[in-house]
Amino acid sequence: MSSLSLQAAIVDLDGTMVDTLGDFVAVLRLTLTELGLPVVDRAFVEHTVGKGSEHLIRTTLAHVGGDAALYDAAWSAYQRHYLALNGQYADVYPGVVEGLQRLRDAGLRLACLTNKPVAFARPLLASKGLDGFFEVVFGGDSFARKKPDPLPLLETCKALGTPPAQTLMIGDSSNDAEAARAAGCPVVLVTYGYNHGEPIRAVPALAHVDRLDQVQWPRSGVFSG
Ligand SMILES: O=C(O)COP(=O)(O)O
Numbered sequence: 001m002s003s004l005s006l007q008a009a010i011v012d013l014d015g016t017m018v019d020t021l022g023d024f025v026a027v028l029r030l031t032l033t034e035l036g037l038p039v040v041d042r043a044f045v046e047h048t049v050g051k052g053s054e055h056l057i058r059t060t061l062a063h064v065g066g067d068a069a070l071y072d073a074a075w076s077a078y079q080r081h082y083l084a085l086n087g088q089y090a091d092v093y094p095g096v097v098e099g100l101q102r103l104r105d106a107g108l109r110l111a112c113l114t115n116k117p118v119a120f121a122r123p124l125l126a127s128k129g130l131d132g133f134f135e136v137v138f139g140g141d142s143f144a145r146k147k148p149d150p151l152p153l154l155e156t157c158k159a160l161g162t163p164p165a166q167t168l169m170i171g172d173s174s175n176d177a178e179a180a181r182a183a184g185c186p187v188v189l190v191t192y193g194y195n196h197g198e199p200i201r202a203v204p205a206l207a208h209v210d211r212l213d214q215v216q217w218p219r220s221g222v223f224s225g
């Protein structure tokens with residue numbers, strides 16, 4: 001792989017740093033039960049997360065045969081339940097703390113960029129002890145559009161003051177990869193997250209890693225994998 005000079009890394013949250021599937025499943029069960037609708041299974045949730053809460057709620061309502069007019073009620077129940085149990089059924093993946101520390105030790109500026117609402121993302125990062133790594137944290141509602149649109153990556157680069165070509169995106173899904181490609185950011189993908197049930201190794205990237213601490217990052221600031 002060719003050498004690449006980097007100044008910063010933008011790290012995705014769900015499926016990349018924290019396994020939040022249990023939170024999503026629990027919140028959707030509570031929400032659907034409150035609305036008198038059938039619940040969804042874990043596999044459905046795993047294949048549907050990644051494009052933000054609005055997409056998850058709309059797709060879930062359609063899946064269980066719920067009326068689209070229930071969206072507002074579903075959204076407010078979902079918000080309430082998520083904020084109440086945020087992080088309770090979620091775990092930091094092995095290698096994440098070590099990987100973030102290595103990126104920081106290499107002198108990289110770090111941002112977290114997730115499609116999760118920022119009001120869910122900040123307390124989750126804090127409760128899992130990850131908040132101290134990041135200069136900025138942005139969510140799916142921080143900008144006018146979400147990943148896979150390049151806008152959130154371009155805005156995050158702007159906030160960091162780093163050029164996209166020298167800002168590495170680290171994510172777990174095609175949403176991260178497509179956004180990165182369109183923004184002009186190099187991308188590394190982790191193999192353990194959620195990618196809508198599709199094999200992540202089929203998504204083009206600089207590297208596919210089984211742990212975040214496998215992102216090769218010598219102190220010289222040159223990436224090679
Ligand atoms: O909330 C989601 O849809 C997942 O968000 P993320 O993978 O961008 O962190």
Ligand SMILES: [Mg+2]
Pocket residue numbers: 012013014015016050171172173193194
């Ligand atoms: Mg993700």
